Amino acid sequence: MLDRRTLMGVGAAVTSAFSFFTGRKAYAKTTEPKVLPAGTLAPRGRFGRMERLASLDLESRQDFLMSFRTWANSDLSRAAQQRADAILAAKGLKKDVDMSQADAVALLKDDPVIQTSTRAWISCQQLSWNGLKEEFEGNADKYLSELEAAEKLGPGKLELNPTYPWPDYVKHEIHIQPGGYVGNEFAGHMYHYGTNGFYTGRNQNDELHVGSANNMPIPKDGKVLRILDVGTGIGQLAMALKERFPNAEVWGIDAGAPMLRYAHLRSVERGLDVNFAQRLGEDSKFPDGYFDIVTSYIMFHEVNPEGTKAQVKEAMRILRPGGVFYPLDFKLTGAPRWTPYAQYRRWWDHRWNNEVWTMKFRQNGLPDIIRQAGFDLNEKEPELLKGFGILNATKPAQA
Amino acid sequence: MADDKNRPKAAMDFIKGDTDAAVFLGNPHIDNLMSIVIAIGAEIWADRQRSRIIEHLLETKGKVTKAMIEQYVPTEEQKTAWADERDTMTKRVYGVLARDTSNARPFGEPRDFK
Numbered sequence: 388m389l390d391r392r393t394l395m396g397v398g399a400a401v402t403s404a405f406s407f408f409t410g411r412k413a414y415a416k417t418t419e420p421k422v423l424p425a426g427t428l429a430p431r432g433r434f435g436r437m438e439r440l441a442s443l444d445l446e447s448r449q450d451f452l453m454s455f456r457t458w459a460n461s462d463l464s465r466a467a468q469q470r471a472d473a474i475l476a477a478k479g480l481k482k483d484v485d486m487s488q489a490d491a492v493a494l495l496k497d498d499p500v501i502q503t504s505t506r507a508w509i510s511c512q513q514l515s516w517n518g519l520k521e522e523f524e525g526n527a528d529k530y531l532s533e534l535e536a537a538e539k540l541g542p543g544k545l546e547l548n549p550t551y552p553w554p555d556y557v558k559h560e561i562h563i564q565p566g567g568y569v570g571n572e573f574a575g576h577m578y579h580y581g582t583n584g585f586y587t588g589r590n591q592n593d594e595l596h597v598g599s600a601n602n603m604p605i606p607k608d609g610k611v612l613r614i615l616d617v618g619t620g621i622g623q624l625a626m627a628l629k630e631r632f633p634n635a636e637v638w639g640i641d642a643g644a645p646m647l648r649y650a651h652l653r654s655v656e657r658g659l660d661v662n663f664a665q666r667l668g669e670d671s672k673f674p675d676g677y678f679d680i681v682t683s684y685i686m687f688h689e690v691n692p693e694g695t696k697a698q699v700k701e702a703m704r705i706l707r708p709g710g711v712f713y714p715l716d717f718k719l720t721g722a723p724r725w726t727p728y729a730q731y732r733r734w735w736d737h738r739w740n741n742e743v744w745t746m747k748f749r750q751n752g753l754p755d756i757i758r759q760a761g762f763d764l765n766e767k768e769p770e771l772l773k774g775f776g777i778l779n780a781t782k783p784a785q786a
Numbered sequence: 787m788a789d790d791k792n793r794p795k796a797a798m799d800f801i802k803g804d805t806d807a808a809v810f811l812g813n814p815h816i817d818n819l820m821s822i823v824i825a826i827g828a829e830i831w832a833d834r835q836r837s838r839i840i841e842h843l844l845e846t847k848g849k850v851t852k853a854m855i856e857q858y859v860p861t862e863e864q865k866t867a868w869a870d871e872r873d874t875m876t877k878r879v880y881g882v883l884a885r886d887t888s889n890a891r892p893f894g895e896p897r898d899f900k
Contacts, residue, residue, distance in 0.1 A: 503811070513821065566800050
């Protein structure tokens with residue numbers, strides 16, 4: 388694996404590096420740092436596949452915020468749940484009474500414990516993002532140099548399309564990440580470290596993505612030559628799929644150019660031949676019948692209803708007959724009925740954590756959209772990620 | 787951000803959220819205080835981590851430098867112990883936020899002491 392400071396040295400001497408970096412064996416020869424720009428700290432090593440954050444203080448603060456988040460999601464949330472139950476009981480209502488979301492929010496929003504629980508969670512989220520933003524923007528030259536050096540290297544390609552008419556739905560600050568996925572040069576960096584906090588540190592080796600890739604169903608004829616990961620973000624699933632199918636041509640597309648630049652950086656570091664392109668899932672530019680597998684990782688709940696239908700239609704177009712379409716996302720069937728407190732939580736996650744499209748995702752009938760597009764849909768197996776939805780669709784041979 | 791305006795950029799215009807303006811606790815300054823107390827916890831934990839590393843380096847190496855601290859990789863045992871200490875601190879410091887306040891009394895409410 389390349390070290391990023393090595394990468395910068397290589398980028399500074401790119402002419403010779405081009406001939407040097409032609410395959411995985413060549414990468415293994417380049418592990419000694421060549422240039423450390425003045426003023427930069429020596430790299431602090433890695434935790435799994437993640438480069439450690441640049442300073443112990445930053446790492447420790449993020450570590451603490453991860454702990455606080457976990458506590459807020461457990462003890463503090465339980466206290467809020469108990470208050471919700473008590474408020475309902477005082478009105479003679481059961482805690483799982485069927486109630487509209489608007490009524491649930493109106494009933495619960497003014498309780499001090501519930502308010503405190505919400506405030507604490509949001510504050511923690513803001514502090515985590517702000518700490519990361521401060522680091523990456525405050526040392527922009529260093530981090531941009533790494534991205535620029537990687538762009539001159541392969542083995543995979545990076546294609547950016549800044550003049551494309553990007554729709555508004557991709558431009559929101561999802562999860563209140565500063566600038567969202569498109570509007571900050573360090574969106575990929577922030578996403579990687581921020582979401583590792585979401586995963587309470589259990590995705591340092593992309594474990595969830597590797598697990599999902601390893602569980603991915605394949606066409607019945609066993610042929611997997613080309614794979615597309617839509618909304619690839621920082622390329623975690625795309626790279627995991629490349630590791631499972633090393634001979635396949637793997638693409639990851641996303642609207643967020645900063646995310647893709649970071650994805651490419653990571654693929655260069657790891658010597659993985661994955662191509663990343665700034666394209667929309669509903670306008671992928673690939674030929675008809677090109678792919679054997681089209682997939683996505685927890686992406687559709689961040690797409691508006693129009694985009695969702697268009698993306699499913701596009702997946703049908705670019706898959707070959709017998710190809711597999713598996714959009715991994717939140718479970719839409721078999722979930723327990725939402726209690727008033729759960730409705731309240733879902734509200735603030737939508738409104739104040741900027742999960743802009745999640746509520747519409749839960750209502751838009753993605754399984755039916757997939758069937759109406761002409762896919763055969765299996766909602767029983769396989770489960771890619773424990774607790775998430777199963778949408779294993781196949782393009783019929785006659786389609 | 788870098789000063790070089792000719793540098794290739796990838797970011798585009800985005801739609802800004804309004805969560806920074808959210809008021810959950812009735813007064814935006816009280817909301818700010820919540821952020822402050824969590825941030826202070828993070829700062830304290832950063833110092834605590836640094837102290838633990840310095841203690842360990844002094845015990846095992848007899849000396850310490852800034853680079854040694856920054857580069858230090860905790861052992862699995864230390865990771866587990868420090869995570870326990872961190873989580874215990876979180877509960878100890880912030881547990882009061884989860885207390886039931888449904889019997890809260892207004893400041894001006896009189897009480898007939900016997």
